[in-house]
Amino acid sequence: LAPTPVDLVELVHDALAMTALSAQAKQLRIDLDLPSEPVHARGEADELDKVVLNVVSNAVKYTPDGRGIRVVLAPGERDDQVVLAVHDEGIGISEADQEQLFSEFFRSTNPEAVAQPGTGLGLAIVQRIVHRHGGEVAVRSALGAGSSFTITLPAHRGALSS
Ligand code: ATP
Numbered sequence: 001l002a003p004t005p006v007d008l009v010e011l012v013h014d015a016l017a018m019t020a021l022s023a024q025a026k027q028l029r030i031d032l033d034l035p036s037e038p039v040h041a042r043g044e045a046d047e048l049d050k051v052v053l054n055v056v057s058n059a060v061k062y063t064p065d066g067r068g069i070r071v072v073l074a075p076g077e078r079d080d081q082v083v084l085a086v087h088d089e090g091i092g093i094s095e096a097d098q099e100q101l102f103s104e105f106f107r108s109t110n111p112e113a114v115a116q117p118g119t120g121l122g123l124a125i126v127q128r129i130v131h132r133h134g135g136e137v138a139v140r141s142a143l144g145a146g147s148s149f150t151i152t153l154p155a156h157r158g159a160l161s162s
């Protein structure tokens with residue numbers, strides 16, 4: 001399939017709609033920093049949709065009641081990249097766990113994480129899709145403080161520079 005322009009702003013709104021019920025039930029504060037115009041990544045909409053949904057739903061799942069999530073979408077340092085960052089004030093991820101996070105079926109043994117249902121496939125799929133798109137995914141986290149997932153993808157640069 002040929003890559004097409006995929007509006008990440010729309011995918012963020014879709015992911016928030018999909019997770020709205022549990023975010024509301026947990027009274028999470030959701031803070032959005034999204035541009036008013038579309039932010040086009042170059043790729044496959046169905047796949048990038050899975051990436052955004054997995055990372056947003058992890059933030060909702062692993063953040064305790066009443067705390068916050070922040071989603072930021074911006075052009076990259078290079079103008080041929082776009083960057084999506086999902087920050088949470090959740091349970092955090094130990095350094096040892098951070099090394100295994102993207103392996104298939106990996107789930108933390110942190111009791112607060114184990115309490116949540118999951119298969120441990122989400123981030124493995126995220127990484128596979130992002131790499132296939134020529135992008136990168138990075139995590140920064142501190143146990144007990146929260147986590148940030150940053151996804152860099154190639155921008156769709158429009159007709160003149162295709
Ligand atoms: P699923 O396949 O349903 O996504 P999962 O959420 O357990 O299951 P991943 O999304 O791959 O699987 O995440 C792997 C593990 O990384 C999780 O089990 C959890 O321990 C940890 N993790 C992922 N995201 C976060 C986060 N935002 N905060 C804290 N821990 C996280």
Ligand code: MG
Nearest residue numbers: 058118122123
């Ligand atoms: Mg997950």
